[in-house]
Amino acid sequence: MSRIAYVNGRYVRHLDAAVHIEDRGYQFADGVYEVVTISGGRLIDEAGHLDRLWRSLGELRIVAPMAREPLKMVMREVIRRNGIVNGIIYLQITRGVAPRDHPFPKNATPSLVITARRLPLAKAAKTAAEGVAVITLPDIRWARRDIKSVSLLPNVLAKQEARERGAYEAFLVDEEGMVTEGSSTNAWIVTKDGKIVTRPTGNSILAGITRAALLLELKENGIAFEQRSFSVAELLDAREVFLTSSTSYVLPVVKVDDKVIGNGHPGLVSQKLRALYEKFMARETA
Template sequence: MSDIAYVNGAYIPIDEARVSILDRGFLFADGVYEVAAVIGGRLIDNESHLSRLERSLRELRIGSPIPVSRIAEVEAELVARNGLSEGLVYLQITRGAAAEREFGFPAEAAPTFVAFAQKKNIIASPAAETGVKVLTVPDLRWARRDIKSTALLAQVLAKQAALEGGCQEAWMVDQEGFVTEGSSSTAFILTGANVLVTRLNSSAVLPGCTRKAVQVIAEREGLTVEERSFSVAEAYEAKEAFLTSASNLVLPVVSLDGRPIGSGAPGDTSRLLRRLYIEWATNTSRTD
């Protein structure tokens, strides 16, 4: 059976899914997206993702084609139709297609809404056991990084640089030498004083949903969390480091620019937070 996608109200085989070449998402990256994890056939922390989606739409003045409260129904239907037990649901809303290519908002355009499901081993990810290697790169993005925009070229270039450097992720660095975030994740370090540090939410970074949940879990476990900038030099000296994202949950970082972080192996705190996040996610997603 073909994978099933959602396109503007219809569930169709993914290889038949089409949008107009005049869609502003294609022409201008004039749209937003979200990715929610699926574990045990259930969406994880989805209310947080939909809340962020609603904010991104509002910031770009894009109307939602259906009430945001109903988007979860579309996601759940995709999970069911694709028989997805573990993986991701991706959704994207653009300003839609117009009669002509013009930069200004077209009055006649109706938003385009597409979504699809993707299988992925999240819980038994090999990277959770080995840790990931990270490469630092300059942060080349626009100034409104708090909006989950589909304009991801800078992140694509960062991720490719990491892959070509034998790494799995890139941490982007601003002009002052401070880490902003990963190309597709939030960056954390654990200092020698056992303080977790992650950058303060602002227009400089995307407010991570998994980051938010992990921070709550860490504080519940008695860890001190500081929301502040940290430099690449400070990260080199960290006791541990890890990244968070919907598609990876919590993954230990074992090296940065070829330098081992701590012992060069996944740390106890990173492992603990991953385990506790999975427990929290699977428990809170249950409906029975």
């Protein structure tokens, strides 16, 4: 079956999907995006993703191309037409097509593209059971990382270096030596005395939807946590390290740079929190 994409009001073959060469997303990265997990044919934490999408649009003063309810209908139709049971759906909204000029165009119509694809669950489960390695790199991104912008070149460079060095992810470090987040994930540690720590939201990191869901689960289950910055030194000295994202869920980290974390295997806390998040996902698909 050929993959189907949604492009500005039309469902088209994925191979034929295209936008104009003067779309501002292509020329200026003048747009935002969201990635939502599909599990059991259902969207996980859909409301949280759409809330963040609307916030990003507002921060860039891009008008939403349609209201939320029609957008949700289109998303479900893309999932249906692609026969996705487990995978992801990708939404991208740009300011639209206009002659190339830096200021906002007066009459451009926002562009909306939606695609979906399957993800192999067996591979994800194996990765979680083994744990992953991360590296640390300087954070060279712009100062508004809270906006989920399509301008991701620094993230791409960081992810590429991680892969070239045999790692799954790169944790980014600010000028004060504090960890901000991963190139496409949020970073967490479990300290030597058992405290779960992640950096608070603000302009320095993206407010991860999986991060928020996990924090709520921790609160509802009476598990203590702290939202504060932590240093690379504290990262390397942690009892456990893990990361979160829509596609990685809760993923244990067993090596940072050349330092083995714990005993080199996924820690008990990380495994417990992954199971906790999987229960949340199960409720979302019920």
